[in-house]
Amino acid sequence: MDLVIREGRIEDTQECAQICFDAFWDIATEHNFQPDFPSVEATVRVVSAMLEHEGFYCAVAERNGEIVGSNFLDERAEIVGLGPITVLRQAQNEGVGQLLLGDALERSDRRKASGVRLVQAAYHGRSMALYLKQGFEIREPLAAMRGTLRRLDVPDHHVRAVEISDLEECRELCQFTQGFSRNWELQDAISAGNAFLAELGGRVSAYTTNIGFGGHTVGRDSAAVMALVSAADRIRGSGFLLPLRSTDLLMWCLKQGLRIEQPLSLMSRGSYREPQGVVLPSIAC
Numbered sequence: 001m002d003l004v005i006r007e008g009r010i011e012d013t014q015e016c017a018q019i020c021f022d023a024f025w026d027i028a029t030e031h032n033f034q035p036d037f038p039s040v041e042a043t044v045r046v047v048s049a050m051l052e053h054e055g056f057y058c059a060v061a062e063r064n065g066e067i068v069g070s071n072f073l074d075e076r077a078e079i080v081g082l083g084p085i086t087v088l089r090q091a092q093n094e095g096v097g098q099l100l101l102g103d104a105l106e107r108s109d110r111r112k113a114s115g116v117r118l119v120q121a122a123y124h125g126r127s128m129a130l131y132l133k134q135g136f137e138i139r140e141p142l143a144a145m146r147g148t149l150r151r152l153d154v155p156d157h158h159v160r161a162v163e164i165s166d167l168e169e170c171r172e173l174c175q176f177t178q179g180f181s182r183n184w185e186l187q188d189a190i191s192a193g194n195a196f197l198a199e200l201g202g203r204v205s206a207y208t209t210n211i212g213f214g215g216h217t218v219g220r221d222s223a224a225v226m227a228l229v230s231a232a233d234r235i236r237g238s239g240f241l242l243p244l245r246s247t248d249l250l251m252w253c254l255k256q257g258l259r260i261e262q263p264l265s266l267m268s269r270g271s272y273r274e275p276q277g278v279v280l281p282s283i284a285c
């Protein structure tokens, strides 16, 4: 078997997206959950955006010249976000996933990333075992929250779009809550028109890059995050990721009629600090 890892190219989009869609479809339907990617077209959009973005590292596994898997690293912050890692149906359980993961960790070590994080479906024993065996620890049980948002006013919090002039204050807030800065992601979200913040007494109390799978949200407390969730036009992708430890926020979401879609785990390797305030992680970290 001639199995090699090489860097992904934009021409790989279709094959990688099809493998990614099929792999997530199979595992979700096998366990009676909704697939994370609703269609091949949606998967193509996500995969091509990562292949085109200079802040992402994309690796492709090829066996005898045929693509059998891929993996992505979001390198926009000092803590790297891993995934999605997916392997062709017919090539699973043959070591391809381990090889892709090993390549990603080697690269992150070489580039001296202070840590690597990922979010995995907690019902999927194989991926959990794969990451645990490579030195990841489970840090945070999460729930993906879905449903229709009600537009509620949270007293005293004013919500508006993030502007470039807010970046420094948002960086400080992220540093306080997560222990590192995610301003490259925030700048991307500002460009896409997806970044919002809540203000309390003239100070940024929370910001979000979108309320959904692909975005992260940080806030000084639950009320600030509630203000952002209430003001969002919709929940994007397969839901937003809520740490189960944030009991008051979780109970508030349930009272609003949101539903717990699936359990997930935030895992980390390398530097990790317990969050302060409230953090809704993205699907990468």
Ligand SMILES: CC(C)(COP(=O)(O)OP(=O)(O)OC[C@H]1O[C@@H](n2cnc3c(N)ncnc32)[C@H](O)[C@@H]1OP(=O)(O)O)[C@@H](O)C(=O)NCCC(=O)NCCS
Binding pocket: 023, 024, 027, 083, 084, 085, 086, 087, 088, 091, 092, 093, 094, 095, 096, 097, 098, 099, 119, 120, 121, 124, 125, 126, 127, 129, 130, 133
């Ligand atoms: C998860 C995935 C990437 C793994 O790739 P793979 O090539 O199938 O996996 P590998 O063969 O490299 O390794 C799997 C390891 O888990 C072990 N394993 C599998 N199921 C297990 C279980 N329930 N408990 C313990 N170990 C398990 C295997 O034995 C193997 O370890 P070993 O080689 O030390 O024995 C692939 O199966 C996939 O694409 N799944 C669907 C998409 C997905 O869930 N991706 C992860 C998103 S977070």
